Amino acid sequence: MFAPIDPLLAPSRLAELLADPDPARRPVVLDVRWRLGGPPARPDHDAAHIPGAVFVDMDTDLADPPGPAGRHPLPSVERLQAALRRAGVRDDSLVVAHDDAQGVQAARAWWLLRWAGFAPGTVAVLDGGFRGWVDAGLPTTAEPSRPAPGDVTVRPGGMPxxxxxxxxxxxxxxxxxxxxxxxxxxxxxxxxxxxxxxxxxxxxxxxxxxxxxxxxxxxxxxxxxxxxxxxxxxxxxxxxxxxxxxxxxxxxxxxxxxxxxxxxxxxxxxxxxxxxxxxxxxxxxxxxxxx
The missing domain is CATH 3.40.250.10 (Rhodanese-like domain)
Known part of the structure; x- marks a missing residue:
């Protein structure tokens, strides 16, 4: 079992968790960098990211296509579950999401995971985002992350x-x-x-x-x-x-x-x-x- 984590995680604390000698105990890191009306953020992830982090797209993974329901409607269970499994998320994972905007945008991933059935204490946002990680002198890489597929089951309705x-x-x-x-x-x-x-x-x-x-x-x-x-x-x-x-x-x-x-x-x-x-x-x- 994991010790519960706060919903906001300092870069130094995330680094400690990622250094756990047991790979099964390390958190899954979701890179959800995104720009409203700007160019895609995937190239930023490809150029430099937290080691092991997996890019998750705000527009296509964390939302259904835009329409009358809004620009970022709730994703279908199938869409969200597929994205999380590609990222290596398991039912018993700790998950930490980050953006490059201090965590304000990554809160969408935190909220969706809670909506999907993750319990309090198992999901967090990186305080300060990717910039905070870099400013803390912590390592980055351009090496693509290739996690083992996850087995998470999305159970919607966990947040009102x-x-x-x-x-x-x-x-x-x-x-x-x-x-x-x-x-x-x-x-x-x-x-x-x-x-x-x-x-x-x-x-x-x-x-x-x-x-x-x-x-x-x-x-x-x-x-x-x-x-x-x-x-x-x-x-x-x-x-x-x-x-x-x-x-x-x-x-x-x-x-x-x-x-x-x-x-x-x-x-x-x-x-x-x-x-x-x-x-x-x-x-x-x-x-x-x-x-």
Missing amino acids: VLDADEAAALARSGVLLDARAPERYRGEHEPVDPKAGHIPGARNAPATDVLGSDGRWLPPAALAEWLGGLAEAGEGEVGAYCGSGATAAALVLAAEHAGFRSPERPVPLYVGSWSNWSADPQRPVATGAAP
């Missing part, structure tokens, strides 16, 4: 989700957090989706605010204070969304890491997010800084 109607209701009756950048929330700039603005009643909580000036995640107490201020000290129901259901997973992770929500009561995620909401001409849109 919201649809558009439920998100709208939560924005009225509780607290719905919008994890996008402030200018997108206010409707001043919308680079991807059909309409600019936010779900009426939602409050802006940029996912990048989970980070300190050093690019590492804020300590749990600071995260709890930030979330408590946004959600009125954490009373009542709280949900999260973003542009396509990727970065809002960072708010779910932050709430658990901070103890703001327990693993038994995670923050629900509106997976379709703004890409689903704005595609429906009947859905109302709010603009400006106020909910």
Whole structure:
């Protein structure tokens, strides 16, 4: 059995786990580097990655094809299971995901694994991402990783989700957090989706605010204070969304890491997010800084 790991893992701690003399005890490392609207990140992985890490594509492995359900809808069980097995993930694996954006994007992989049935303490995000690993002086390689195929069975439903109607209701009756950048929330700039603005009643909580000036995640107490201020000290129901259901997973992770929500009561995620909401001409849109 593995000792439980925190949902955020320092590079030095990941290095210790990867140095375990028993290969079966080493975590599976998923490289989920991704750029919104930019060139594919696979060449970055091929040029340099954490030894043993396997590239997993945000668009094609961690989501079904885009459509009315959003730009990153939930992947089918078959799609996600195949991707995880290719990466060598077993039912009893520890799994650590990283990106090159301090972990905000890798939170999507963390959330999906939890949704797929992985227990708390078995999945983590690398704090500081690939940059943090490199800055710590830890080794990288261009050697392709060839893990033995995994045997993981995806069991969906491990994390709560919201649809558009439920998100709208939560924005009225509780607290719905919008994890996008402030200018997108206010409707001043919308680079991807059909309409600019936010779900009426939602409050802006940029996912990048989970980070300190050093690019590492804020300590749990600071995260709890930030979330408590946004959600009125954490009373009542709280949900999260973003542009396509990727970065809002960072708010779910932050709430658990901070103890703001327990693993038994995670923050629900509106997976379709703004890409689903704005595609429906009947859905109302709010603009400006106020909910």
